[in-house]
Amino acid sequence: MKELKVQPIRNGTVIDHIETGMALNVLRILGITGESIKSTISVAMHVRSKKEEWKDIVKIEDRELYAKEVDRIALIAPRATINIIRDFNVAEKRKVRIPEVVRGIVRCSNPNCITNSNEPAETQFSVVRERPLTLKCHYCDRVQSRIEEYIL
Ligand SMILES: Nc1ncnc2c1ncn2[C@@H]1O[C@H](COP(=O)(O)OP(=O)(O)OP(=O)(O)O)[C@@H](O)[C@H]1O
Ligand SMILES: [Mg+2]
Ligand SMILES: [Zn+2]
Structure with a gap:
C-alpha cells in the first residue's frame, strides 16, 4: 500500500525532492509567512x-508558481521538482535549474560592495560551484556559499 503522509490536493503545486532542511527556506522564498497564507500549505x-x-x-493548494519563483528555489534546492497538480493528477513536472548568472535574487555578503551602498546596483553573481552552490560577485569578487542566508 502506498504510504500517505499528507492529503492529496485537487489543484496546486507540489515541490518535491527539496534538500532536507530547506523546506522552510522554500516557504520564505515564496513569501509564504504566517499572515499571508490564503490556501492550505502542507x-x-x-x-x-x-x-x-x-x-x-512542500504542497501548496490553488497556486502555480511563477518562473522567477522556480529560479529562486533552484538556488537552495537544486534537485527539486515542481509538480503542477490539476484535478488530483500531476499535469506538469519541471526540474529546477541553476542559471549561469544569478541576477537580483541574492545579496552580496560584502557590506562594502556597491550593491549594498546607497546607490544599489542590481546584484549579479557567476556560479563558481554548484554543490554546494558557490557564487562570485560580479562587482567585488567576493565568493560566498550558504546562499539560503542571502536570498533577497
Ligand atoms: N494529488 C496530489 N496531491 C498531493 N500530492 C501529490 C498529488 N499527486 C502527486 N503528488 C505528489 O507529487 C510528487 C510527484 O508525483 P509523481 O506521481 O510524479 O511521483 P513520482 O513518480 O515519484 O515522481 P518523481 O520521479 O519526480 O519522484 C510526489 O511527491 C507525490 O506524492
Ligand atoms: Mg518520487
Ligand atoms: Zn559584491
Missing part, C-alpha cells in the same frame, strides 16, 4: 526519498 520534512536518502516536500 510541509513534510525529513521524509524518505530513496533508501538512505531524505528530502523535504
Whole structure:
C-alpha cells in the first residue's frame, strides 16, 4: 500500500525532492509567512526519498508558481521538482535549474560592495560551484556559499 503522509490536493503545486532542511527556506522564498497564507500549505520534512536518502516536500493548494519563483528555489534546492497538480493528477513536472548568472535574487555578503551602498546596483553573481552552490560577485569578487542566508 502506498504510504500517505499528507492529503492529496485537487489543484496546486507540489515541490518535491527539496534538500532536507530547506523546506522552510522554500516557504520564505515564496513569501509564504504566517499572515499571508490564503490556501492550505502542507510541509513534510525529513521524509524518505530513496533508501538512505531524505528530502523535504512542500504542497501548496490553488497556486502555480511563477518562473522567477522556480529560479529562486533552484538556488537552495537544486534537485527539486515542481509538480503542477490539476484535478488530483500531476499535469506538469519541471526540474529546477541553476542559471549561469544569478541576477537580483541574492545579496552580496560584502557590506562594502556597491550593491549594498546607497546607490544599489542590481546584484549579479557567476556560479563558481554548484554543490554546494558557490557564487562570485560580479562587482567585488567576493565568493560566498550558504546562499539560503542571502536570498533577497
Ligand atoms: N494529488 C496530489 N496531491 C498531493 N500530492 C501529490 C498529488 N499527486 C502527486 N503528488 C505528489 O507529487 C510528487 C510527484 O508525483 P509523481 O506521481 O510524479 O511521483 P513520482 O513518480 O515519484 O515522481 P518523481 O520521479 O519526480 O519522484 C510526489 O511527491 C507525490 O506524492
Ligand atoms: Mg518520487
Ligand atoms: Zn559584491
